[in-house]
Amino acid sequence: MSKPELLLPVGNPEMFHAAVKGGADAVYLGLRQFNARGRASNFTSSQLLALIKIARKNNIKVYLTLNTVIKNEELPDLLDTLNLIQKTGIDAIIIQDWGVYYLVKKHFPKITIHASTQMAHHNSLGAIYCKDKDFERVVMARELTLPELKDIRKKSDIELEIFMHGALCYSFSGMCLFSSFLGGSGANRGLCAQPCRRFYETGKEKSYVFSLKDNQAVDVLPELMEMGVESIKVEGRLKPAEFVYNVSRAYRKVIDNNDLKTAKEILAYDMGREKTGYFLAGNVNKAITENTNTGILIGTVEKRNRNTVIFSSSHEIQVGNRIRFKQKNGEPQKAVKVKEFKELGKGTYQLEIGNIVAEKGDQVYLAGMMQEKFPNKFREEGKPLKANMHRTDKAKILNSLGKKNIPQKEQIYIRIDSLAWLRKVNLNEVNYLILNLKKAEWEELKWDIPFLQKNANKLIIELPKFIQEKDLGFYKQLCKKAMRNGYQNFMLSHLSQKLLLPNKARVSCNENVYLFNDAAIAHLRDERINLFCHPQENDLENLLKSNDRFGIVPVYFYPQLFYSRMPVKTVNDELIDDMQGEYNKELRDGMTIVYPKHPVTWMQQKNNLFKEGFRRFLIDLTNEKVSSNTFKRLMKNFQQSKQVQPSTSFNLKKGLK
Numbered sequence: 001m002s003k004p005e006l007l008l009p010v011g012n013p014e015m016f017h018a019a020v021k022g023g024a025d026a027v028y029l030g031l032r033q034f035n036a037r038g039r040a041s042n043f044t045s046s047q048l049l050a051l052i053k054i055a056r057k058n059n060i061k062v063y064l065t066l067n068t069v070i071k072n073e074e075l076p077d078l079l080d081t082l083n084l085i086q087k088t089g090i091d092a093i094i095i096q097d098w099g100v101y102y103l104v105k106k107h108f109p110k111i112t113i114h115a116s117t118q119m120a121h122h123n124s125l126g127a128i129y130c131k132d133k134d135f136e137r138v139v140m141a142r143e144l145t146l147p148e149l150k151d152i153r154k155k156s157d158i159e160l161e162i163f164m165h166g167a168l169c170y171s172f173s174g175m176c177l178f179s180s181f182l183g184g185s186g187a188n189r190g191l192c193a194q195p196c197r198r199f200y201e202t203g204k205e206k207s208y209v210f211s212l213k214d215n216q217a218v219d220v221l222p223e224l225m226e227m228g229v230e231s232i233k234v235e236g237r238l239k240p241a242e243f244v245y246n247v248s249r250a251y252r253k254v255i256d257n258n259d260l261k262t263a264k265e266i267l268a269y270d271m272g273r274e275k276t277g278y279f280l281a282g283n284v285n286k287a288i289t290e291n292t293n294t295g296i297l298i299g300t301v302e303k304r305n306r307n308t309v310i311f312s313s314s315h316e317i318q319v320g321n322r323i324r325f326k327q328k329n330g331e332p333q334k335a336v337k338v339k340e341f342k343e344l345g346k347g348t349y350q351l352e353i354g355n356i357v358a359e360k361g362d363q364v365y366l367a368g369m370m371q372e373k374f375p376n377k378f379r380e381e382g383k384p385l386k387a388n389m390h391r392t393d394k395a396k397i398l399n400s401l402g403k404k405n406i407p408q409k410e411q412i413y414i415r416i417d418s419l420a421w422l423r424k425v426n427l428n429e430v431n432y433l434i435l436n437l438k439k440a441e442w443e444e445l446k447w448d449i450p451f452l453q454k455n456a457n458k459l460i461i462e463l464p465k466f467i468q469e470k471d472l473g474f475y476k477q478l479c480k481k482a483m484r485n486g487y488q489n490f491m492l493s494h495l496s497q498k499l500l501l502p503n504k505a506r507v508s509c510n511e512n513v514y515l516f517n518d519a520a521i522a523h524l525r526d527e528r529i530n531l532f533c534h535p536q537e538n539d540l541e542n543l544l545k546s547n548d549r550f551g552i553v554p555v556y557f558y559p560q561l562f563y564s565r566m567p568v569k570t571v572n573d574e575l576i577d578d579m580q581g582e583y584n585k586e587l588r589d590g591m592t593i594v595y596p597k598h599p600v601t602w603m604q605q606k607n608n609l610f611k612e613g614f615r616r617f618l619i620d621l622t623n624e625k626v627s628s629n630t631f632k633r634l635m636k637n638f639q640q641s642k643q644v645q646p647s648t649s650f651n652l653k654k655g656l657k
Contacts, residue, residue: 001222001225001226002225002228003255003256004224004225004229004230004231004232004255005025005026005230005231005232006023006024006025006026006232006234006248006251006252006255007024007025007026007027007028007063007161007231007232007233007234008022008024008026008027008028008234008244008247008248009027009028009029009166009234009235009236009237009239009244010027010028010029010051010237011029011030011041011042011237011238011239012041012042012043012241012376013047013051013375013376013377013378014241014374014375014376015237015239015240015241015244015374016051016054017241017374017375018241018242018244018245018248018372018374019060019244019245019248020054020055020058020060021245021372021374022244022245022247022248022249022252023248023249023252024060024244024248025060025061026060026061026062026063026091026231027055027060027061027062027063028062028063028064028065028094028233028237029042029043029048029051029062029063029064029065029237030042030043030064030065030066030190030237031043031044031045031048031064031081032044033074033077033081034065034067034068034070034074034078034081034190035064035065035066035067035068035190037065037190037237037238044384045084045088045385045387046381046383046384046385047378047381048064048088048090048385049088049381049385050379050380050381051378052088052089052090053380054378061091061092062090062091063090063091063092063093063094063114064085064090064092064093064094065093065094065116066081066085066093066094066095066096066097066100067094067095067096067116067118067190068096068097068118068188068189068190069096069097069186069188069189069514069516069517069535070097070099070100070516070517070519070520071516071517071542071545071656072516072517072518072542072545072546073542073545074517075099075398075401075517075518075519076394076398078099078100078103079107079389079394079397079398080387080388080389080394082100082103082104082107082108082111083108083387083388083389084385084387084388085108085111086108086110086111086387087385087387088385090111091112092111092112092113092114092136092137093111093113093114094113094114094115094116094139095113095114095115095116095119096116096118096174096188096514097514097516097517097520098513098514098515098519098520098523098524099515099516099517099519099520099521099522099523100519101113101133101523102519102520102522102523102526103397103519105134106397107397112136113134113135113136114135114136114137114138114139114161115130115135115137115138115139116139116173116174117139117140117141117142117163117173117174118173118174118188119138119174120172120173120174120175120465120494121138121139121140121141121494121496122140122141122143122144122172122466122467123148123152123467123468123469123472123496124151124152124155124156124469124472125467125472125494125496125497125499125500126138126140126494126496127140127152127155127156127158128155128156128158128496128499129495129496129498129499130158130496131156131157131158135158136158137158137159137160137161137230137231138158138159138160138161139161139162139163140152140160140161140162141172141173142163142168142173142215142278142279142280143172143278143279143564143565143566144279144280145279145280145282146220146223146280146281146282148468148469149162149224149227149229149280150227151469152469153227153228153229159230159231160229160230160231161229161230161231161232161233162229162231162232162233162280163215163233163234163235164215164216164217164218164221164232164233164234164251164280165214165215165216165217165218165234165235165247165251165267165270166214166215166234166235166236166239166272167212167214167215167235167236167272167273168212168213168215168235168276168278168287169187169192169196169212170196170210170211170212170562170564170566171196171561171562171563172465172466172563172564172565173187174188174514175512175560175563176188176192176561176562176563177536177537177559177560177561178195178196178561178562178594179191179192179193179194179195180537180650180651180656181537181559181561181596181650182195182579182581183654184539184651184654184655184656184657185657186537186656186657188514188537189656189657191657195210195561195577196210196211196212196562197210197211197292198577198578199577199578200575200576200578200583201575201576201577202569202570202571202572202574202575202576203570203571203572205571207290208288208289208290208291208292209288209568209569209570209575210288210562210568210594211288211289211290211292212276212287212288212289212566213273213274213275213276213286213287213288213289214272214273214274214275214276215235215275215276215277215278215280216267216275216276216277217277217278217280217281218250218251218254218260218263218264218267219260219277219281220277220280220281221251221254221255222254222258222260225255232251232255234247234248234251239272240271240368241372241374242271242368242369242371242372243270243271245372245374246266246267246269246270247266247267247270249266250262250263250264250266250267250270251263253266269296269369271294271296271366271367271368271369272294272295273289273291273292273293273294274289274291279565284566284567287566288566288568293324293326293363293365294324294365295324295335295365295366295367295368296315296365297363297364297365298313298314298315298364298365298366299312299313299314299315299347299363299364300312300361300362300363300364301325301358301359301360301361301362301363301364302348302360303360304358304359304360307352307353307354307355308350308351308352308353309325309350309351309353309358310344310348310349310350311348311349312347312348312349313348313349313364314347315366317338317341317343317349317351318338318369319338319339320337320369320370320371321337321338321366321368321369321370322335322336322337322338322366322367322368322369322370323335323336323338323351323353323364323365323366323367324364324365324367325353325356325357325358325362325363325365326362326363326364326365327357327358327359327362328359328361328362334356335367335368336351336353336354336356337370338351340352400522401518401519401521401522401547402518402521402522402546402547402548403547403548403549403550404549405549405550406549406613406615407549407550407615407616408615409615410610410615410616410617411431411432411552411615411616411617412429412430412431412432412617412619412635412638413430413431413432413433413434413460413552413616413617413618413619414430414432414433414434414618414619414620414621414631415433415434415436415462415618415619415620415621415622416433416434416435416436416621416622417436417437417438417621417622417623418437418438418441418626419437419441419445420626421621421626421631422451422452423628424626424627424628424630424631425621425628425631426631427455427458429635430458431458432458432459432460432489433455433458433459433460434460434462434491434510434618435459435461435462436462436464436622438588438589439471439474439589442478447481447482447485447487448485453485453486456485456486456487456488457488457489459487459489460491460508461478461479461482461487461489461490461491462490462491462493462510463475463479463490463491463492463493463494463497463500464589464591465493465494465512465563466563466565466591467497468590472500475497475500476500479500479501479502479505480502483502483504483505488504488505488506489505489506489508490505490506490507490508491508491509491510492507492508492509492510492513492529493509493510493512493513494512494513495513495527495529498527507527507528507529507531508529508531508532509524509529509531509532509533510532510533511533511534511535511536511554513532513533514535515532515534515535515551516535517542517546518546518547518548521546521548521551530550531550531552532550532552533551533552533553533554533618534551534552534553534554536554536557536559536600536650537559537650537651537656538651538656539651539652539653539654539655539656540605540652540653541655542656543609543614544612549612549613549614549615550616551614551616552616552617552618553602553609553614553616553617553618554600554602554617554618554620555601555602555603555605555606555609555617555618555619555638556599556600556601556602556603556618556619556620556634556638556644557599557600557618557619557620557622558595558596558599558600558620558622558623559596559600560593560594560595561583561594561595561596562592562593562594563591563592563593564591564592564593565590565591566592567587567592568585568592570585573585573586575594581596582596582597582598583595583596583597584596584597584623586623595623596648598646598648599644599647599648600647600648600649600650601637601643601644601647601648601649602649602652603634603637603638603641603642603643603644604641605641605652606638606641607641608641617638619634619635619638621634
């Protein structure tokens with residue numbers, strides 16, 4: 001049985017010192033830019049150098065997160081950041097964006113790369129593809145079962161990193177558009193507003209429909225060690241230092257001594273939410289929680305005076321504890337650090353809380369115990385490292401990105417999610433029809449139907465975002481059968497799905513392959529993929545700043561805000577959030593998909609986009625009611641460059657932050 005690396009989150013210097021003392025083998029952290037925890041304190045370059053020095057003395061590896069998508073205007077800053085990183089000798093960077101990958105491999109080859117969980121690799125194809133592309137490690141999606149991970153381990157020889165502990169996102173990481181849809185704060189930009197932690201009304205009841213318990217899969221750690229998993233990871237760069245210290249001590253107990261009992265006793269005080277083993281431990285039935293508060297419930301407020309509260313508690317309050325109050329409406333307050341208190345009787349305390357909101361009947365949570373104190377800075381912190389690229393070198397790289405040619409003719413792409421649409425779409429009016437079908441419809445499809453054969457060159461077979469390990473064979477055979485019957489056009493949802501395609505297939509990729517910048521598109525060219533879709537959460541400014549005009553611009557669609565393997569209960573598949581936004585839910589091939597009631601349309605920008613050189617446009621009929629009138633109406637709006645009503649424009653004008 002091999003010992004995996006214990007990888008801990010570090011959001012500030014205090015957390016780093018806690019990780020060192022707790023027994024971390026490695027830590028991961030972000031600079032002030034380009035990381036998926038933008039709300040963490042993160043690190044300056046001088047702090048990073050000081051941290052690396054301490055880490056080397058303690059034989060701890062340091063991984064840097066560059067795991068957000070990059071806008072075109074940010075590419076110059078990205079080059080400076082990569083130039084800096086190459087000079088620090090950091091052990092690896094964790095990335096999401098294929099543009100970062102492209103620039104590292106072409107211009108900073110000494111940097112080691114890990115594939116972030118934001119890339120949503122969820123089967124052996126992802127692991128094999130990453131190995132082929134010279135990634136050292138792939139961080140697998142949190143939604144995998146233990147048998148699936150065992151299959152992936154057998155079929156691939158790349159290092160695997162598995163999330164074991166900490167908060168869970170409802171949607172697949174890298175596939176959540178909800179926060180971006182609500183206000184332009186994209187999860188893929190490190191600015192998630194946590195829509196899964198909000199109230200939703202379904203039927204006549206309000207509840208936390210999508211709020212997951214925290215991940216704690218310590219019970220399966222011995223099996224992962226037996227499998228030879230290289231790294232186990234704890235989530236939590238926004239957590240306090242004591243969380244890092246206690247969790248690292250707990251997992252050390254299992255890794256070093258197989259002491260599950262002591263580990264669980266320590267983890268009982270990690271001050272997170274209720275726990276679930278999730279998919280890894282085969283425990284999803286009770287993974288949703290109605291309690292979004294973190295910490296341990298210890299009592300109830302009995303009385304509120306001007307600046308103090310009196311509360312009863314099952315926990316013996318001590319100086320240094322942190323206390324949080326939860327209102328009856330569910331809103332948690334900022335934690336109060338206990339500096340002094342009065343014990344009015346056994347289990348009854350009076351505490352000064354200033355203007356913190358707390359009323360009689362509110363719940364009292366223990367949010368921290370502060371058993372250990374850790375330094376909040378580095379002693380040997382020096383001057384910031386200046387490592388900007390020479391502007392001539394930078395300009396040369398940037399000028400090499402993107403084709404400036406403009407396609408000659410306008411092309412219209414239509415996506416359908418049901419075979420019933422085939423009788424409603426006039427193929428004479430469109431250039432390509434993308435078939436995004438359920439597994440059952442692919443099984444019943446008769447490839448030799450004369451109508452399909454006649455239009456074989458117009459049809460594109462689209463692969464789903466999530467393919468279970470056990471279904472890889474099905475989709476490989478599907479692609480082979482399509483090619484045998486004369487259908488050569490395929491659209492990928494992950495670049496790794498190239499491995500499913502027969503030779504001589506015509507390959508394109510959809511908007512799930514995130515291409516936010518010209519460097520990412522350049523990687524696509526290296527993969528001999530010339531056709532792609534721009535991301536749905538893109539904004540007009542970023543689109544226009546791209547040199548490339550060959551991509552397909554989605555001008556009508558229902559964005560998949562949540563895309564999850566986790567089932568949830570709703571009434572009539574309808575949802576209303578706490579801001580009166582309306583949504584629908586669909587269960588499709590085992591995936592829970594949440595999308596807005598009204599579509600997103602960019603049709604009103606069609607003429608402007610055409611003037612700017614864009615010629616390829618996508619009208620996505622997924623989740624539309626099957627109707628020939630719908631098709632005709634949308635085509636008319638498109639030709640007139642007219643907005644569909646009711647609709648929204650997503651990030652078109654307001655921008656993606």
